[in-house]
Amino acid sequence: MAELRQSLSLYRFLIAARVRAQLQYRTSFAIETVAAFLISFLDFVAILIIFSNVTQLGAWSVAEVALLYAVATLAFAFTDLVIGHLDGFPGLIRDGNFDLMLVRPKGTLFQVVTGDFQLRRLGRVAQALLVLAYALSALSIDWTPDRALVLALAVPSGVLIYGSVWVAVICVAFWTVEGREAANAFTYGGAFLAQYPINIFDRWLRTFLGYVVPMAFIAYFPALHVLGKTDPLGLPAVLQVASPAVALAAAFIASVVWRFAVRHYQSAGG
Amino acid sequence: MRLDTLRLDWELARRGYARYAAYPAATVAGVFVNTVFGFMRAYILLALFEQRDRIAGYDASATVTYVWLGQALIMSIYIFGWQDLALRIRSGDIAGDLIRPVHPLRASLAFDLGRALYHSIYRGLPPLLIGALVFRLVLPAGPLEWLAFAVSVLLAVVVSYAFRAIYNVVAFWTTDHRGAMFLGAIAVNLFSGFIVPVAFFPDWLAAIARATPFPSMVQLPIDIFIGRATGVEVLGILVVQLGWAVVLLFVAERLFAFGVRRLVVQGG
Numbered sequence: 153m154a155e156l157r158q159s160l161s162l163y164r165f166l167i168a169a170r171v172r173a174q175l176q177y178r179t180s181f182a183i184e185t186v187a188a189f190l191i192s193f194l195d196f197v198a199i200l201i202i203f204s205n206v207t208q209l210g211a212w213s214v215a216e217v218a219l220l221y222a223v224a225t226l227a228f229a230f231t232d233l234v235i236g237h238l239d240g241f242p243g244l245i246r247d248g249n250f251d252l253m254l255v256r257p258k259g260t261l262f263q264v265v266t267g268d269f270q271l272r273r274l275g276r277v278a279q280a281l282l283v284l285a286y287a288l289s290a291l292s293i294d295w296t297p298d299r300a301l302v303l304a305l306a307v308p309s310g311v312l313i314y315g316s317v318w319v320a321v322i323c324v325a326f327w328t329v330e331g332r333e334a335a336n337a338f339t340y341g342g343a344f345l346a347q348y349p350i351n352i353f354d355r356w357l358r359t360f361l362g363y364v365v366p367m368a369f370i371a372y373f374p375a376l377h378v379l380g381k382t383d384p385l386g387l388p389a390v391l392q393v394a395s396p397a398v399a400l401a402a403a404f405i406a407s408v409v410w411r412f413a414v415r416h417y418q419s420a421g422g
Numbered sequence: 423m424r425l426d427t428l429r430l431d432w433e434l435a436r437r438g439y440a441r442y443a444a445y446p447a448a449t450v451a452g453v454f455v456n457t458v459f460g461f462m463r464a465y466i467l468l469a470l471f472e473q474r475d476r477i478a479g480y481d482a483s484a485t486v487t488y489v490w491l492g493q494a495l496i497m498s499i500y501i502f503g504w505q506d507l508a509l510r511i512r513s514g515d516i517a518g519d520l521i522r523p524v525h526p527l528r529a530s531l532a533f534d535l536g537r538a539l540y541h542s543i544y545r546g547l548p549p550l551l552i553g554a555l556v557f558r559l560v561l562p563a564g565p566l567e568w569l570a571f572a573v574s575v576l577l578a579v580v581v582s583y584a585f586r587a588i589y590n591v592v593a594f595w596t597t598d599h600r601g602a603m604f605l606g607a608i609a610v611n612l613f614s615g616f617i618v619p620v621a622f623f624p625d626w627l628a629a630i631a632r633a634t635p636f637p638s639m640v641q642l643p644i645d646i647f648i649g650r651a652t653g654v655e656v657l658g659i660l661v662v663q664l665g666w667a668v669v670l671l672f673v674a675e676r677l678f679a680f681g682v683r684r685l686v687v688q689g690g
Contacts, residue, residue: 177598180600183598183604184600184604186601187600187604187605190604190608191604191608194608194612194617195617197612197617201617201622201623201624202470202618204622204623205470205477205622206470206474208472208473209470210469210472328447330448330451331447331448333451334450334451334454336455337458340455341462345462348462352466354465357462361462
């Protein structure tokens, strides 16, 4: 417990330093935050354009898809804020700088995660919150305690799922630095998939990116419960409240993968 | 035009090709990602056809073809942003380019065309072939249409290069060019018709898009491929693309000239 407290205070200290540094360049920070907002907004514009042609997408209305989008994007935005810099992690391996982390008295993953913190990614959070506000006002949800709880837990569960997937797939860099971009299919690809009703995807893609990589648990299943909507796929209702459990399982698997990968690390000789 | 300058362009283009050919694993990984996104985008747009038979003249098959061609063009036209030139300006390396006997924008265009050829073959064809294996795609009617499509893609690359150069020369005025790059990439993603075909836009948004050079990068070459444009319309598309290429190259060249005038490079 003392160890955890010490790690948390160290985390706060390191991140605060990063944030102070970024705020030294106010104009850059402002421009990049607005850019993060707009880039994220682009995905929602695509949804709006789609709904200017149809009233339903796979039996989901525009407000319902907006809810999926908002939950998925909010979870992804927080994940991106905390560990988005994992995309640069393969560079540490290529340059041999990962060696340094192995000799320090903190866990390697902890050091990688505290390596950066891009505050500008709050632009994406802001955009997701706006869409969430739109979705919740456009939908007349029959609120019950369990629905509120499922929605409230969806975001932290989503962060844990995205984060676990990110950590697990970036481990590909321990074997091939050059092929690191393949991880994007799961991280950014998964985030893209989670914004849509997964019943519109073909079965193999749904199985692969929805259940094996558990993107369906980010927004699709929780939203079904919150909306009291019949699952177009007719899957067991228990899945709709299973996101926190799936998130914990994903985190466990990711930590196993990370430890396995680190054991197989071969230094670049830096 | 002097022959030795053309020879130089050719050599630069070959280097552009070779530079990207040097990382085959990166190419495989990129193809994998573009393909996964291709499937997702195809299924999303196909879901529209549960409600409609045609949208703005597109049937399901044309729409899926559109998606896979869009995925195939991602790297050819560098849709997610490019900062090679801005980084050279920022670091001061541009000073070295300025003392060479060929204009830096011309040299980097030649290099970029070589790069685009590599990306069109190795990042463009594989996703398109995978898409064609799984879905029924619409193919150009004949050899003339294939040729027109190839010319159109070439012009798309030039238009995209000129636009990328414009948002890169911003680096002459600010040490932080990333804002301009992000805004440029956002405009390209939306108005080129990459994320959704321009024809699917509400009328007012489509009108805005059509007044910009961006459809010349994605929408117009694809319209030739899927036969949405035929006969003299094809010629019209190529003329529009050529027009934008000339205009944007001119703007890029003028901005570059202004920028060079206030360039200060320390040390040497």
